[in-house]
Amino acid sequence: MSEQLPSGGIELSPDEIEVLPARWSSCWTPKEVAQQLAGISTPWYVAAGWALDLFRGKQTRTHGDIEIAIPAGSFPEARHRFPGYVFDAVGSGRIWEDATPEVLAAVHQTWLRDPATGNYLLDVFREPHDGDTWICRRDERIRLPYSDIVHHTQDGIPYLAPELVLLFKAKHARRKDQTDFEATVPHMTSAQRETLAELLARVHPGHPWIADL
Template sequence: MSEQLPSGGIELSPDEIDGLHARWSSSWTPNEVAQRLAGIRTPWYVAAGWALDLFLGRRTRIHGDIEIAIPDASFPEVRQHFPGYVFDAAGSGRIWEDITPEVLAAVHQTWLRDPATGNYVLDVFREPHDGDTWIYRRDEKIRLPYSDIVHRTQDGIPYLAPELVLLFKAKHARRKDQRDFDTTVPHMPRDQRETLAKLLARVHPGHPWLADL
């Protein structure tokens, strides 16, 4: 994605950003998303906090929204699976309701909006990739086959491998991220913990989580 934000869009004030929580109150569950994407050909997976709960097999906390990730080039295919809804692009405190190619090239988050209520129900991350190879958007040298990073629940819901979810969360390590780390790591097999430690050492040298891995 481009570093240069396009013109236009709606710049949100701090109060408006805080108010977005209410607009996510009707967000879907992983099961609802999976039902709507049934039969889609492109790889996709539940990301962020919900992915960790799918890995653990239980809901560990309240989630303010739900995020999934897809290969960037597959967005048109995904878009067709949500008739009656509208996609807005979001980034750096701004929302673009009129998505142009310029906007899509600049930001990676795309929010699905119910036009009847104005509420958001799904956050779609459009991730860099090379064919069937996933690319970590914060370090393009980290590349893995989708077949290795997408895990599935017993019901078949795809989710991102926990070591990669935590790698994303390590950048900010907010209170909820620390809680997710503390809750998840004891249940991760040794190879997953070792992978997370290796990636953290590369992307965030000296990160405090390394001492607990």
């Protein structure tokens, strides 16, 4: 993705940002997303807080949205699975409605919108990759096969490995991120905890979570 944002778009005012959560009130569940993407050839996975709940086998808290990730080069294939909806690109407090390919190439976050209601249903991250190898947005030195980082629930819903979910959450470590960390680590294997500690030391040296691992 380019670091230079495209021109245009709609700058969100404080009032618009405040009402955004209401526009996510009818977002899909992981199962509904999986039904939309059933049989797709590209790897994809549920990310963020929902991924940790899928790892633990139950929903542990309310989620304001649902986020998935796919390889950036495979976005057109995924896009075709949502006829009747539009994808808005999002970045730095701006929204580009029904984003063009040029805009999509410049930002990595995409919101699926129902044009009939204006509500958002799904947050899609278009991730850097090299073929079947996932590349971490936070540190491009971290490269792993999709087959290693995508886990599945008993009913086949793919989700990101918890150690990588927590790596992304570590940047801001909001209250919900801290809660997710404390609730998830006891369920992780020693190898997963060691991997998370190593990744945190590389991406966020001195992060307080390292001592807890």
